[in-house]
Amino acid sequence: MNATKKEKLQELSDLQPPSKLIKGHGGETFSQLGHKWVETFKLLADLQPDDTVLDVGCGPGRMALALAPYLGEKGRYEGFDIKPKDIAWCKQEIETRWSKSRFQLVDIKNEHYNSTGTISADKFKFPYEDNTFDFVFLTSVFTHLLPADLFNYLQEVSRVLKPGGSCLITYFLLNESIRNSIQADKARFSFAHNPQPHCYIEKPENPEDAVAYDQEFICNLYSQVGLNIEKPISFGGWSRTVDKNEVRHGQDIILAVKSDSKQIKPSESESNQLPFNNFKNQRNQIKFIDFLSDSDLEELNNILKWNCFVVDSNGRRFGNQAWQGKRSTPQIIPDKRIVLMNEYFSLADKEVLEVGCFEGIHTIGLSQYASKITAIDSRIENVVKTIVRCSLFGHQPNVFKLDIEQDLSNYQELLAADVMHHVGVLYHLKDPITHLLELGKYIRRGIMLDTHYALEEEAKEVCEVAGKQYYYKKYREKGYQDVFSGMYDYSKWLKLDDIVSLLKESGFDKVDIVEKRDERNGPRVLLMAQKS
Structure with a gap:
């Protein structure tokens, strides 16, 4: 390549798009950030001047401009985006000056960036042949994608990569250290809302504004699509968990390499078992609530005296708070314990019995995983609330009024299930x-059991069942009139050792104590019990 072309590409790298286009892409630091990313590509991915490169979500050309003098006429650059003005500028200002670059507009629907798009992100096929690129990168793309969309994109990344090619993708990842930082109010985001398993969002009213994922979950997805994570994750500055002198960028970076062996694609039936493929995105999950007018929703909240609440996709409250300080934040769906339950028992083809469905919050979470749900509760108002809430979320479990302390011999067929919640x-x-x-x-098969228990020194009362003595703590209940209490005047809190031994005696020979925690009313435990 002659000196004139080199000079022109060097000049191109300093070109700045109009200010209205670079807002949200670094603003005044637009060019500086682009060059910093190219250095990251060289450092982490060993990017070479003759590589064929794909930029997914290229925006107004921040990376393309910085890559132009490095890739020059030896390499090749492809980029696509969903914003017409960004692509129009790139085609006019970059593509005409750099013959090895090409930009494409794709009309993918994204509630945050392109709400009128005609192509569903979970069905979109990258417009390239298999095994085309040496290097694929996505910066600040997966931080705006919900699970089904993300998995499709990850599959497409693997498909278009050459064997041995690498991909660099940024995320908001969650692990124990980062969760501790969030809890200490150090992190930039809280990601307090959990609309789908392993997926956390910042704004329920705009789910795709900022999306985070469990680190382990994301790493498992890579192995499913034939991508090997061969270097440590480079954590970003957003979580405030890394020394600022070691942070390269704001988001977390995963670099992976496509396996040299032929990728084995899951069959249709296997694909349907993947944890997120059975879920609609958050808006579809709650579309029946969205159909209600503000006045209808207010009337429903007044007709049924709810004791916990969720929010719809417009941020409207569905349900009420029992009293000041009680369940004062929206309930997480699915609850983290249900996510863990699925990891233990693989619920996709299982029948689940939920004991004590309350107002249907856990019932909805279970319905996102299991093939069949039977939910029971001793209070008729809870049965009604569960049916209403599940219906508005698009689920139809079997819900019955049943006191589990009565003689259940006539209900064995109804209660039979693979797993109990x-x-x-x-x-x-x-x-x-x-x-x-x-x-x-x-x-x-198994039980997920979460309960309070009595400490050794508290268990002063004694009773005999089937010829064996058990010590327990007598706990005063408020009676049937209190929705958060038991059905009788008092209940028995068993010792933890006795709970475990009783489960084993009932046939669950493997009992894992997953978590112990202290709560206002006393110690509590989460158990997973399995039959071999």
Whole structure:
């Protein structure tokens, strides 16, 4: 390449798009950030001047401008984006001056950037042949994608990469250290809302504004699509967990290499078992609520005296707060314990029995995973609320009024299930011992049990069941009139060792104590019990 072309490409790298285009792409630091990213590509991905490169979500050409003098006439650059003005500027100002570059406009729907798009992101096929690129990068793209869209993009990245090619993608990742930083109010975002398993958002009213994922979940996805993460994750500055002198960029960076072996694509049936493919995005999950007018929703909230609430895609409250300080934030769907339950028992083809459905929050979360849900509760108002809430979320579980402390011999067919969800119920029972001993009759595979328990020094009362003595703590209940209490005047809190031994006696020979925690009313435990 002659000196004139080199000079022109060097001049091109300093070109600045109009200010209205670079807003949101670094503003005054637009060019500086572009050059910094190119240095990152060289450092982490060993980018070479003759590489064929794909820029997914190229915007107004920040990376293209910085890459132009490096790739020159030896390499090749392709970029696509959903913003017409960005692509129009790139085609006019960059493509005409750099013959090895090409920009394409794609009309993908994204509620944050392109709400009128005609192509669904979870079905979009990158406009390139298989095994085309040496290097693919996506910066600040997956931070705006919900799970089904993200997985499709990751599959497409793997498809268009050459064997041995690498990809660099930025995320907001969540792990223990980062969660601790969020809890300490150090991180830039809180990601307090959990609309889908492993997926967390900042704004329920605009889910795709900022999206975070569990780190382990993302790493598992890479292995599913034939991408190997061969270098440590480079964590960004957003979470305030890394020394600022070691931070290169704001978001977390994963670099991966496509396997040299032929990628094995999942069959249609296998693909449908992937954890997020059975979920609609948040807006589809709650579209039935969205159909309600403000006055209809207000009337519904007044007709049924809810004790916990969620929000719809417009940020409107569905449900109420029991009293000041009680359940004062929207409930997470699905609850993190349900996510863990799915990891233990793989619920996709399982029948689940939910004991104590309350107002249907957990029922909705379980419905996102399991093939069939049967939910029971001893209060008729909870049965009605569960049916209403699930219906508005697009789910139709079987919901029944049933007191689990009565004789259940006539209900064995109804109660039979693979897995039981048992949260916040055992410590409200008058006879939890017999209840635990009976569970093995109905449950074929396993139980998730979350309950309060009595400490050794608290268990001063004694009772005898089936010829064996059990010590327990007598707990005063408020009675049927209080929705957060048990059905009787008092309940028995068992010792943790006895809970474990009773589960084993009922046929669940493997019992894992997953978590212990201290709560206002006393110590609490999360158990996973399985039959071999």
